Amino acid sequence: MTQCTVQLGDRAYPIEIAAGLLGQTACFDVLADRPRLLLTDQNLARLHLPRLQATLSLPDDSCLIIPPGELQKSWDQAERLFDALLARRFARDGVLLTLGGGVIGDLGGFVAALYQRGIDFLQIPTTLLAQVDSSVGGKTAVNHPRGKNMIGAFHQPIAVVADLDTLKTLPPRELRAGVAEVIKYGLLGDAAFFAWLETHLDALLALDPAITAQTIAHCCQMKARIVAEDEREAVGGGVRALLNLGHTFGHAIETFTGYTEWLHGEAVATGMVMAADCSARLGWITPDIATRARDLIARAGLPVKPPAGMTVEGFKDLMGHDKKVAKGQLRLVLLRGLGAAVLTADFDPAALDATLAAAVA
Amino acid sequence: MTQCTVQLGDRAYPIEIAAGLLGQTACFDVLADRPRLLLTDQNLARLHLPRLQATLSLPDDSCLIIPPGELQKSWDQAERLFDALLARRFARDGVLLTLGGGVIGDLGGFVAALYQRGIDFLQIPTTLLAQVDSSVGGKTAVNHPRGKNMIGAFHQPIAVVADLDTLKTLPPRELRAGVAEVIKYGLLGDAAFFAWLETHLDALLALDPAITAQTIAHCCQMKARIVAEDEREAVGGGVRALLNLGHTFGHAIETFTGYTEWLHGEAVATGMVMAADCSARLGWITPDIATRARDLIARAGLPVKPPAGMTVEGFKDLMGHDKKVAKGQLRLVLLRGLGAAVLTADFDPAALDATLAAAVA
Numbered sequence: 001m002t003q004c005t006v007q008l009g010d011r012a013y014p015i016e017i018a019a020g021l022l023g024q025t026a027c028f029d030v031l032a033d034r035p036r037l038l039l040t041d042q043n044l045a046r047l048h049l050p051r052l053q054a055t056l057s058l059p060d061d062s063c064l065i066i067p068p069g070e071l072q073k074s075w076d077q078a079e080r081l082f083d084a085l086l087a088r089r090f091a092r093d094g095v096l097l098t099l100g101g102g103v104i105g106d107l108g109g110f111v112a113a114l115y116q117r118g119i120d121f122l123q124i125p126t127t128l129l130a131q132v133d134s135s136v137g138g139k140t141a142v143n144h145p146r147g148k149n150m151i152g153a154f155h156q157p158i159a160v161v162a163d164l165d166t167l168k169t170l171p172p173r174e175l176r177a178g179v180a181e182v183i184k185y186g187l188l189g190d191a192a193f194f195a196w197l198e199t200h201l202d203a204l205l206a207l208d209p210a211i212t213a214q215t216i217a218h219c220c221q222m223k224a225r226i227v228a229e230d231e232r233e234a235v236g237g238g239v240r241a242l243l244n245l246g247h248t249f250g251h252a253i254e255t256f257t258g259y260t261e262w263l264h265g266e267a268v269a270t271g272m273v274m275a276a277d278c279s280a281r282l283g284w285i286t287p288d289i290a291t292r293a294r295d296l297i298a299r300a301g302l303p304v305k306p307p308a309g310m311t312v313e314g315f316k317d318l319m320g321h322d323k324k325v326a327k328g329q330l331r332l333v334l335l336r337g338l339g340a341a342v343l344t345a346d347f348d349p350a351a352l353d354a355t356l357a358a359a360v361a
Numbered sequence: 362m363t364q365c366t367v368q369l370g371d372r373a374y375p376i377e378i379a380a381g382l383l384g385q386t387a388c389f390d391v392l393a394d395r396p397r398l399l400l401t402d403q404n405l406a407r408l409h410l411p412r413l414q415a416t417l418s419l420p421d422d423s424c425l426i427i428p429p430g431e432l433q434k435s436w437d438q439a440e441r442l443f444d445a446l447l448a449r450r451f452a453r454d455g456v457l458l459t460l461g462g463g464v465i466g467d468l469g470g471f472v473a474a475l476y477q478r479g480i481d482f483l484q485i486p487t488t489l490l491a492q493v494d495s496s497v498g499g500k501t502a503v504n505h506p507r508g509k510n511m512i513g514a515f516h517q518p519i520a521v522v523a524d525l526d527t528l529k530t531l532p533p534r535e536l537r538a539g540v541a542e543v544i545k546y547g548l549l550g551d552a553a554f555f556a557w558l559e560t561h562l563d564a565l566l567a568l569d570p571a572i573t574a575q576t577i578a579h580c581c582q583m584k585a586r587i588v589a590e591d592e593r594e595a596v597g598g599g600v601r602a603l604l605n606l607g608h609t610f611g612h613a614i615e616t617f618t619g620y621t622e623w624l625h626g627e628a629v630a631t632g633m634v635m636a637a638d639c640s641a642r643l644g645w646i647t648p649d650i651a652t653r654a655r656d657l658i659a660r661a662g663l664p665v666k667p668p669a670g671m672t673v674e675g676f677k678d679l680m681g682h683d684k685k686v687a688k689g690q691l692r693l694v695l696l697r698g699l700g701a702a703v704l705t706a707d708f709d710p711a712a713l714d715a716t717l718a719a720a721v722a
Contacts, residue, residue: 075436089681089682117514117593118593141478144444
């Protein structure tokens with residue numbers, strides 16, 4: 001088993017990574033005899049819940065099961081969950097467990113952050129995307145019709161338990177969406193890891209056990225380091241903002257498509273292609289690096305162009321809602337090299353226009 | 362001008378207390394040239410907004426004005442405010458100002474805590490209750506039909522500006538409700554201050570300038586000290602929980618009356634009478650202290666009995682939702698002496714039953 005730690009002083013927590021963890025009580029020792037409720041969706045309840053219930057001796061009425069899908073990450077669904085917790089008289093000493101991908105983790109973390117002004121929660125991510133990214137770092141949120149993740153809180157879990165076996169039941173499209181975030185770590189901060197991925201992409205897509213474990217551990221270590229340095233994503237632009245490579249473009253795509261047609265990782269994939277394209281047009285990276293980024297993303301079976309119907313103006317309007325806007329200026333995470341991302345508002349807007357025009361052509 | 366500081370490391374902030382502050386730019390220097398929006402209600406907009414707009418050069422479309430009343434402290438109203446902020450493309454570098462009493466401060470702070478995962482806010486409390494209690498310490502929340510303040514966050518303001526002139530426009534009933542929280546500080550932790558209040562209550566109710574300033578500064582200093590010691594109200598029962606003297610009984614009254622008939626301070630007043638009564642029945646304080654508490658609360662024109670129609674069972678059911686419940690056990694803030702409150706589950710339930718029976722008789 002691999003374990004890494006997110007170093008956040010008195011809120012430090014472990015990330016456990018191995019196959020078979022849902023069947024092992026040891027990694028849930030942190031729960032002791034505290035009251036617990038579990039949040040998951042209907043798909044995961046079918047696939048993994050019985051095993052986890054047996055491990056944790058969790059009765060059915062301690063499991064909150066919601067429909068699957070990004071539309072559940074809503075203000076309204078959060079309200080229904082508060083009602084469910086209050087109806088069960090769940091108290092501040094309880095722990096909320098979240099079994100699922102990014103939607104369940106973000107929504108459950110959000111509910112835990114706000115319920116009675118904050119209760120503990122434990123993340124059990126079941127998708128590659130959640131295991132390498134969204135379950136680590138304490139970002140929780142729900143979506144707003146005007147923008148993704150616009151309402152949220154920073155609330156760190158007490159532990160993350162990533163069971164590699166859960167990836168075997170992922171639909172291939174979701175696995176690829178997770179690979180997008182894996183590629184992101186290479187592009188933004190680790191050229192050697194990017195090159196390693198160019199070699200091992202097929203093994204990762206085939207879920208080769210050793211390659212998968214190595215990939216997830218490497219990404220979690222990178223994320224843990226970044227989060228420890230800049231827990232709350234400093235407004236001036238701390239290192240954590242670099243994790244949003246591709247996200248400003250990607251969020252515009254997700255908003256345009258109503259959060260339903262594109263997976264988050266797919267939108268980020270196209271967003272990274274666009275960020276690399278813009279960086280190349282600015283002369284900040286060589287065209288060769290932008291091509292390598294696009295090629296690896298395409299090889300992973302991910303989209304490299306935004307959906308039909310998006311326009312340059314539509315993109316810019318949706319990007320104007322981004323959380324990285326400061327003093328009315330759009331800031332983007334762009335590349336100054338392979339593995340060298342920067343957050344900046346200091347770029348020639350003509351390059352962005354050209355990237356958008358080429359992308360929607 | 363009196364200034365005290367809430368000592369919270371890199372989140373430390375000043376509380377400014379004086380008459381006339383709404384007309385002075387100096388105490389708003391912290392805003393610099395940052396974007397700002399102001400939240401207030403229709404009553405306060407009429408009474409104080411023009412003056413503040415002039416001081417801050419705040420245009421009308423930067424003011425969000427909602428109806429007055431506790432019913433606005435809702436999940437739905439928070440959602441409408443998020444929509445208003447997003448429609449204005451308010452960014453993470455902005456500051457939300459809240460001009461109002463506890464409802465505006467709690468709601469505005471809640472919105473600031475969650476908007477784009479947290480933006481800065483500045484509290485301008487306009488009621489005695491908000492100036493001595495709710496504006497200091499970073500507790501933000503909205504109500505839930507099943508319980509008051511059940512959904513919330515800890516989010517510290519960047520400054521608190523308490524203009525004593527705003528108290529002159531308070532309805533007498535609201536002033537008295539604020540006096541309840543003032544009495545609370547004496548009862549829970551400062552016998553000398555309680556005795557001082559017995560002497561100066563009439564001057565405070567008449568808003569004698571020196572007595573009022575002294576009262577508010579004293580309460581803010583007590584609260585700042587308690588918050589610095591236990592910012593997030595430790596689940597095990599830190600010192601901050603003592604500020605909830607009277608609140609478990611009081612929240613039950615507020616929930617029973619639908620948050621509309623009783624003011625928060627009125628419910629807390631009756632709750633403190635009941636907490637003192639229960640403490641006396643347990644033999645933890647002399648009957649004389651319970652009588653002094655009841656007498657001072659009655660002299661302030663505050664209710665000392667719950668509303669008609671409440672029953673012992675109804676009380677216990679509503680109290681079971683309290684945030685201080687742990688391991689299924691009801692915990693209460695009770696008195697071990699005048700100025701010596703404790704949070705405890707270790708009391709004879711027969712005493713509580715007797716208190717409830719006597720109160721609803």
